[in-house]
Amino acid sequence: MLLVPIHALLTVLADPSPKPEDVKAGWTAFALFLLLVLAVVLLGFSLVKQLRKAQAAKDAGLFGPDDDATEPRPTGSAGDADQHQGPQRL
Template sequence: MSLLIVSLSVLMDETPDPTEVKAGPLGFAVWMFMILAVVVIGFSLVKQLRKAQAAKDAGVFGDEPVVRDEDTSEKKS
C-alpha cells in the first residue's frame, strides 16, 4: 500500500525544474535590503567604537585620561 502511495506521489509531482525558477524582483529587493542593512550596521558600529574610545580617553572606565594631539600625526609624516 505504501509503495502505491509513493509511486503515485512521484508521478503527480509538479515541481518545476531548477532552470525554470528565478528569484525575480522580490529576490533582488531582498538582497538590496540586506546590503543596505549591513552598511547601516557598519556605520553604527564605527560610531559606537568612536564613542567608546572617546570615553576611554576621558577616563570614564577608570583608566588614566589621555590627551590626544592632532598635530603629532602631522609631524610624524
C-alpha cells in the first residue's frame, strides 16, 4: 500500500512534462489532417456519382421489374419452397 504513492511520486519526478509554452502543433499533423479531409471529400463525390449512375440504370430498367415496391411477397407459401430447394437433377 505504501508503494503506490511512492511510485506516483517517482513517476512525476522522473518524467517531467513539457511546459505549455513549449508545446505547439506541427505542420506535419496539419498537412495530414488536410489530406484526410480531401480524401473524405473525394470519397463523398465518388459515392454521389455512383448513386446517380445506379439511379439512372434503375430508371432505364436495367435491373428488371421493381416488384418489391408494388406488391409484397407472401412468406411461407408452398410455391416459395419449390423455388429454394437448390439445383435439381434431370
